[in-house]
Amino acid sequence: MRLPVNHALFFVATLGFAGAAAAQEASYEPPVSSRQFDIEVGIGGSVQTKYPTADSVIFSPFPIFSVGRFYVPGLGQVVDGRRKSGVFFFPSLNFVGERKASDDSDLTGTRDVDWAFEAGLGAGYRTEHWRAFVELRQSFNGHTGQVGQFGADAIFYPTQKLELNVGPRVGFGFGDYMDTYFGVTAAEAAASGGRLSAYDPGSGITKVGVSARASYNLTDRTRLHFRAGYDRLVGDAADSPLADVGSKDQFSIGAGVSYRFSFDLFD
Numbered sequence: 001m002r003l004p005v006n007h008a009l010f011f012v013a014t015l016g017f018a019g020a021a022a023a024q025e026a027s028y029e030p031p032v033s034s035r036q037f038d039i040e041v042g043i044g045g046s047v048q049t050k051y052p053t054a055d056s057v058i059f060s061p062f063p064i065f066s067v068g069r070f071y072v073p074g075l076g077q078v079v080d081g082r083r084k085s086g087v088f089f090f091p092s093l094n095f096v097g098e099r100k101a102s103d104d105s106d107l108t109g110t111r112d113v114d115w116a117f118e119a120g121l122g123a124g125y126r127t128e129h130w131r132a133f134v135e136l137r138q139s140f141n142g143h144t145g146q147v148g149q150f151g152a153d154a155i156f157y158p159t160q161k162l163e164l165n166v167g168p169r170v171g172f173g174f175g176d177y178m179d180t181y182f183g184v185t186a187a188e189a190a191a192s193g194g195r196l197s198a199y200d201p202g203s204g205i206t207k208v209g210v211s212a213r214a215s216y217n218l219t220d221r222t223r224l225h226f227r228a229g230y231d232r233l234v235g236d237a238a239d240s241p242l243a244d245v246g247s248k249d250q251f252s253i254g255a256g257v258s259y260r261f262s263f264d265l266f267d
Contacts (some may be wrong), residue, residue: 044256109191116142144178
C-alpha cells in the first residue's frame, strides 16, 4: 500500500521544525551525568520503501537506544560520558512490508511474501568527528535469511545543541533473503506470462547509499532525532527481473524523540 498524504506531510513539517530549532540560541550544553548508568531510550517512526524492489512505501516504528555511561562491578566505569570516543553497541531492527502478486501487474505469477521482522546487533567505533560501524540481523516470518550493512559517518556540531551525522552505507544479504526478494523460480517465470525470467541470485552486496541524521537537544534529557537515507540496488539484487519491473531506488525518512535516564545500580 502507498503511504497516505497526511503521513508524508507530517514528516515534512517535522523536518521543518528541526531547521527552526537548530537556529535557536546555541549557548546551551547538557550537563555530564555522574551516575553509573546514562541510557537514552526513545521511539520514532519512518516512511520507507515497502520491500526491496518496491516502488511504494510504508510507515513503520523504530526504537532509539544508546548508552552514554556504563558501569561493570569490578571494572568500574567502562563507558564514560565525558569521552566522545570508543567502542559502542546498539540494537539493529528493521521491518519489511508484505509483497503480494495482486499489488502490481508486474508481480503476476509470483508467490506472496509475508511481512518480515529483522533483529540483530550493531557495533562500531567513534571519535568526536567520525564513526564506523557494522550491523547484522536475522529475519523472522517473511524470510529467514541474514542481512546487514557497513557504514561510516562524518560528525559535525553546527551548534552546541545540534549534532549531524552523514556518510555512506553498504548493505549485504545472504541465503533466503536473496531468494525471497530477488529470486524468480521457473514456475513463477512461467506463471508471469513472459514478464519475468527465472533467476537465482547469489549472496553478497545488495545496495550502496548514503544516510544522514540530526539530533537536537531540547533539554538536558530530551532529544529530537531526524534521519533520511537513499540506497541503490547493486550486484545480483540489481540484476533481478523483479528490480527491472519494480524500482532499484530505496528511500527512507523518519523522526523520533528520546529521553535520557541516569541512575546508580551498584554501591
